[in-house]
Amino acid sequence: MAIAELEVRLLLEAIFDRYHYDFRSYAMASLKRRLAQACDSLHVTTVSGLQERVLHEPESFSQLLQYLTVQVSDMFRDPGFFLALRRQVLPVLATYPSIKVWCAGCSAGEEAYSLAILLHEEGLLDRSIIYATDINAQSLRMASTGVFTLERLRGFTENHRRAGGKCSLSDYYHASQDSKDLVIMDASLRRKITFSDHSLATDNVFSEMHLITCRNVLIYFDHALQTRALRLFSDSLVRGGFLGLGSKESLRFTEASEQFTDFSLPERIYRRKAS
């Protein structure tokens, strides 16, 4: 095994033993690049150096965590996906007396708030509950405050409109008292979302769901971890429940296609088989 490869494996083992975050089954090629960036920013020259730092200085682990996970997100990212949810999926969910949605890998809450807005606009939010989970504590903290910069939210206005938004996105937030550049999502949305720590690599089923979205998370996993996550999703979904993936993710190269049927291939929406 090449030395660089060995160093990465040892680091991931050390992180798992010491901090119980399991990155051992992440997609290696991009993880290695992020580790190289982390080395630069933590001023160490090798991944072994990184290991020494995170074992002996726990504060530097939370810094490293920002490199190990990719936090890119937008509200109503890929508007066509949310439009398909609105037009094709929510009418089916509307037949259930209560609706449970799981947004897995929620980052700072962009996707969870988008789902809450969508459910509200279709008259379903009152009887829905959204579980939004991630492993990045910093992002989860931000998400549960519901605070975003005004500039970012303005940038999402067009996405919301293209997702079939029924009013202005600005109806869903108000100015923060702390700063004129910050806004807070409405309490009526925040009340309906539970943000919590849950790892697709190490944690298990926690409730029965009608819709699961896990977007732009599986691309950072290797094949084995993808399989684990997809199993978790099929075990969590009610029969006929929906799974929405990111625009560049699919069940094509996984074995999970046995547990799901295609619902909207262009928007990467699948349904758990009935039996």
Next chain:
Amino acid sequence: MTRRFDLVVIGGSAGAIEVLGKVLAGLTDRFSPAVAIVIHLPPEGPNVLHEVFATPGSPPMKPAEDKEPINPGTIYFAPPDYHLLVESGRTFALSQDDRLHFSRPAVDVLFESAAEAYGDRLMGVILSGANSDGAQGLRAVADAGGMAVVQALESAEMIAMPAAALEAVPDSIEVNVSALADLLRTHGVLNDR
């Protein structure tokens, strides 16, 4: 014996589309290596390069998908706004890591990961382009024993990218457009026995 390759990686930006059009038009389904291509394009653009270049008789062309096994004789394109990487098991991976040289996909990301996975079974080709993305990647290809090829500056519409690549790998093979098509055929087309 002619040197054989399992994968050819090609990178370019401004001025590369025309060159690619000519080079890919020279390939048939008897071309045996896989080809993976990164062209800098606007992030919101459609995922259609494989349609742009396909001609009757050309090898199969498609956008590269996450976790997709890399098949010989297939031409893959990086989708807009995602980095394209090669994993050690010879499958593709996509990521939305930070831009590199203001670009996603970035040529360096593809080339460096491909060099690790394919070693001396890799050819790297840098075409016309307006920034220095790809230079480090071509260095990695050469260091891993792969063949480094650069579009000759006098034939390039934009020279920044090939010039940076030549500076990083001075002993690269320099080719104009028709020589590049010949080179690919020489190393990639299996002769009838």
